[in-house]
Amino acid sequence: MAKDFFVLGIGGTGMRCLEALVHLCAMGMFDDTTIHMLAVDTDAQNGNFQRLRQLKEAYCNIRKPSDPITRSFFSAQIKYYEYATKYQGAINNFKSIFGHGKDQIASDLADLAFTKEVEEFPLTEGYRARTYLGSMMIYDAIVKAAREHNKPGNTELYKFLEQIDNHMDDQNKPRIFIMGSVFGGTGASAIPVIPQALKQALCQAGFSKDALGECYFGSTLLTAYFTFTKPQDPSKVVAEADKFALNSKIAMMFYNDDKDVRSTYQRFYIMGTEEVGDWKVDDETSVKNEKGKQKATVGGSTQENPSHYIELLAACAARDFCNADIEKLKDAKDRKTPEYLYRSVNADGVLDFCDFVDDQEAKDFAFKFGALIIYSILANKKGYNFSYALAHGDQGNDFISLKGDYDSQVTSLLNYFALFSYDNIGQDQFKDGWVRQLDHSAGEGKFLFNSAMFAPTNQSNMKDCKWNEMLYKKDGLGKEHKFSTGLGFGDRKFDTFKKAVNSELKANPDIIASSTDKMSSVNKLVFQTLYKLYQFDKK
Amino acid sequence: MHPITKLPQLEALQSNTMIYAAIVAIVALVVAWLVANAIPFEGGQDRSYVKRRIAFIAIGIVAVAGFFLYNDLYVLDSIRGKALQSKFMTTNFICVGINAGVYFILGVIIMVVSKFSKFGSILNRK
Numbered sequence: 001m002a003k004d005f006f007v008l009g010i011g012g013t014g015m016r017c018l019e020a021l022v023h024l025c026a027m028g029m030f031d032d033t034t035i036h037m038l039a040v041d042t043d044a045q046n047g048n049f050q051r052l053r054q055l056k057e058a059y060c061n062i063r064k065p066s067d068p069i070t071r072s073f074f075s076a077q078i079k080y081y082e083y084a085t086k087y088q089g090a091i092n093n094f095k096s097i098f099g100h101g102k103d104q105i106a107s108d109l110a111d112l113a114f115t116k117e118v119e120e121f122p123l124t125e126g127y128r129a130r131t132y133l134g135s136m137m138i139y140d141a142i143v144k145a146a147r148e149h150n151k152p153g154n155t156e157l158y159k160f161l162e163q164i165d166n167h168m169d170d171q172n173k174p175r176i177f178i179m180g181s182v183f184g185g186t187g188a189s190a191i192p193v194i195p196q197a198l199k200q201a202l203c204q205a206g207f208s209k210d211a212l213g214e215c216y217f218g219s220t221l222l223t224a225y226f227t228f229t230k231p232q233d234p235s236k237v238v239a240e241a242d243k244f245a246l247n248s249k250i251a252m253m254f255y256n257d258d259k260d261v262r263s264t265y266q267r268f269y270i271m272g273t274e275e276v277g278d279w280k281v282d283d284e285t286s287v288k289n290e291k292g293k294q295k296a297t298v299g300g301s302t303q304e305n306p307s308h309y310i311e312l313l314a315a316c317a318a319r320d321f322c323n324a325d326i327e328k329l330k331d332a333k334d335r336k337t338p339e340y341l342y343r344s345v346n347a348d349g350v351l352d353f354c355d356f357v358d359d360q361e362a363k364d365f366a367f368k369f370g371a372l373i374i375y376s377i378l379a380n381k382k383g384y385n386f387s388y389a390l391a392h393g394d395q396g397n398d399f400i401s402l403k404g405d406y407d408s409q410v411t412s413l414l415n416y417f418a419l420f421s422y423d424n425i426g427q428d429q430f431k432d433g434w435v436r437q438l439d440h441s442a443g444e445g446k447f448l449f450n451s452a453m454f455a456p457t458n459q460s461n462m463k464d465c466k467w468n469e470m471l472y473k474k475d476g477l478g479k480e481h482k483f484s485t486g487l488g489f490g491d492r493k494f495d496t497f498k499k500a501v502n503s504e505l506k507a508n509p510d511i512i513a514s515s516t517d518k519m520s521s522v523n524k525l526v527f528q529t530l531y532k533l534y535q536f537d538k539k
Numbered sequence: 540m541h542p543i544t545k546l547p548q549l550e551a552l553q554s555n556t557m558i559y560a561a562i563v564a565i566v567a568l569v570v571a572w573l574v575a576n577a578i579p580f581e582g583g584q585d586r587s588y589v590k591r592r593i594a595f596i597a598i599g600i601v602a603v604a605g606f607f608l609y610n611d612l613y614v615l616d617s618i619r620g621k622a623l624q625s626k627f628m629t630t631n632f633i634c635v636g637i638n639a640g641v642y643f644i645l646g647v648i649i650m651v652v653s654k655f656s657k658f659g660s661i662l663n664r665k
Contacts, residue, residue: 383583384583
C-alpha cells in the first residue's frame with residue numbers, strides 16, 4: 001500500500017540532506033511512497049536552496065504526476081513545498097521584528113539575554129550559529145506564516161500543514177522527519193522547536209488536530225562534519241567553524257536533557273565524523289566550483305557548499321524512520337523517551353553499503369545506487385546520450401522513440417543527471433555533481449564505489465572508463481557484478497547495453513507501448529536491463 | 540590449373556566462373572554482415588552507420604576487384620589461344636556485374652528487410 005512520508009529540511013545542511021533524499025528517491029529506494037518535502041530556510045537565495053529547487057524541478061518533471069511506482073528509478077512521488085522566512089527591508093533583525101523599545105520591560109529582558117550585535121545583525125542570511133536567538137525566531141516565523149497563510153510565500157507551508165492534517169486520520173499516523181545540523185544556525189535553531197511549531201502552526205492555520213499527539217517525529221542529530229575559513233563581516237556576528245564541535249557537544253547535552261525535546265521526538269539518528277577539520281568546504285569549492293575560488297560566505301547565493309556522504313547517511317536515516325516498526329515508535333511516544341540510533345564505520349574510514357542501510361538491504365542498495373550512476377553515464381547529453389535516442393528514435397535503428405510530448409521529460413532527465421553525476425561545462429570539462437562530491441568527501445578509495453569511476457574529467461576520459469567492469473570495488477559487496485562487452489571494435493559498452501535493452505524489450509513488448517507515462521516505463525526498462533546486465537538476478 | 544585448349548572446356552569454365560562470382564558475392568556479404576556487427580553503436584547522434592557503410596562498400600570493392608584480378612592474372616594464363624582468352628575476358632567482365640550486382644542488390648534488400656539490425660543501419664533509414 002502506498003504511503004505518505006513528511007520530511008523537513010532546515011537550513012543549508014538541511015537543504016543538502018534533502019538533495020540526498022531526492023537522489024535516494026531517484027535510485028528507487030522509496031518505492032511506493034509519496035514524500036512531502038518541506039524546505040525551510042531564512043534565506044531564499046541561498047545557493048544550496050537554489051540547487052535543491054533545480055533538482056526537484058528536474059525530478060518532478062521526469063515522471064508524470066501519478067501513483068508511486070515500484071522497482072524502478074524515480075519511483076517515489078515527491079511533493080515539494082518551501083518556506084523562507086521574510087526578513088526583508090527595515091524589518092530584518094531581532095529588534096525590528098519584536099518591536100524593541102515599545103515595551104520597556106520586555107526590551108530590558110531582551111537586552112539581558114542578547115548582546116547589542118546579536119539584536120541588530122540582519123537575519124536575511126540566517127541565524128549565524130546563534131541558536132538561542134534562532135529557535136525563538138524560527139518558531140515565531142512559522143506560527144505567524146501559518147496564521148497569515150493567505151499571504152504570498154506562506155501558501156506552500158499551509159499546503160504542507162494541510163497534508164499533515166489530512167493524513168492524521170489514516171491508520172498509519174503521519175511520520176515527520178526533520179533534517180538539519182545541530183551545530184550551525186537555522187537547522188540547529190529549528191530542530192528542538194519544530195514539533196511544537198508545527199502543532200501551533202496547525203492550530204493557527206485552522207486545523208483542529210494535535211500534531212504532537214497524532215504524529216511521530218524523528219530527526220537527525222548531525223554533528224559538525226565540515227569547516228570553513230572564518231568569513232569577514234562588518235556586523236561581527238558570523239558563524240565560526242572552529243566553534244562547531246563545541247556547538248555540537250552542547251546541542252547533544254541539550255537534546256538529552258530537555259524534557260520537551262524528549263517528549264516530542266520518538267527517534268534521533270546521531271551522526272558525525274571523527275575529525276571536523278577533514279572537510280573544508282571552501283577548499284572543495286575552490287577546486288571544484290566553476291566560479292573559481294570561492295571564499296566562505298555567511299549566506300546568500302554564493303553559499304553553495306559541496307555535498308558530503310554524511311548527508312546521504314541522513315537521507316538513509318529518514319528512510320529508516322519511514323519504515324520503522326510502528327510499535328517501537330508508539331512505545332517511545334508513550335514513554336516520552338526517544339530512541340537514539342547510531343552506527344560506526346570501519347576504523348580505516350572505508351565506507352560500505354551496509355553502513356547506510358540494513359545488512360539485508362545492502363545488496364539492493366548497491367545495485368540501485370550503482371545502476372543510477374551507470375544510467376547517468378548512458379544518458380549524459382555529451383556522452384552516449386541514450387536520452388537523445390529516446391527523444392529522436394535515432395541510433396540508425398528503430399529503437400525506443402519518445403518523440404513529441406516527451407521532449408521535456410527527456411530534457412529533465414538530462415538536467416537531473418547533470419546535477420547527480422557530472423555536467424559538461426566549457427571546453428569539454430566536467431563539473432562535479434552530487435555523487436562525485438560524495439566521493440571526494442569520503443577521500444580517495446573510501447567511498448562505496450571504485451574511485452576510478454569518478455576520475456574522468458572530460459568526455460574523452462569517460463569513453464575510456466571501463467564502467468562495465470569497475471563500477472564496484474574489487475573487494476566487498478558488488479565485486480562480482482560486472483559485464484563483458486564481447487568481441488568487436490572500439491568502445492562496445494553502450495552497444496552491449498543497447499543490445500540488452502532490446503532483448504528486455506522483446507521479453508516485455510508492452511512495457512512502453514501500454515504505458516501512459518512512457519518516460520517512467522523507459523526508466524523501468526533501463527532499471528530492469530541493468531539489473532540483469534550487472535547480474536544481480538543471479539544468486 | 541589444367542590448360543584450357545578447347546571451346547567446350549572454356550564454356551564449362553565460363554559457367555563455373557559465373558557461379559563462383561555469385562558465391563564470392565555471397566561470401567563477401569557474410570563478411571560485411573560480420574564486420575557491421577563488430578562495429579558498435581556509439582550512442583548520442585550516432586554516426587556509427589557511416590563506419591558500417593564504408594566497410595560495406597570497401598568489402599564489396601575488394602570482393603569484385605579481387606575476383607576480377609584472380610581471373611585476369613591467374614585463370615587467364617591457363618587459357619591457350621587469343622580467341623578463347625578474349626571470350627573469357629568477356630565472361631570476366633560479366634562476372635564483375637554479377638559479383639557487384641549480387642553483393643550490392645542483395646545487400647540492400649537485406650538492409651531493408653532487417654532495418655533493425657546493425658547491417659540494416661547502413662542505410663540510415665529513420
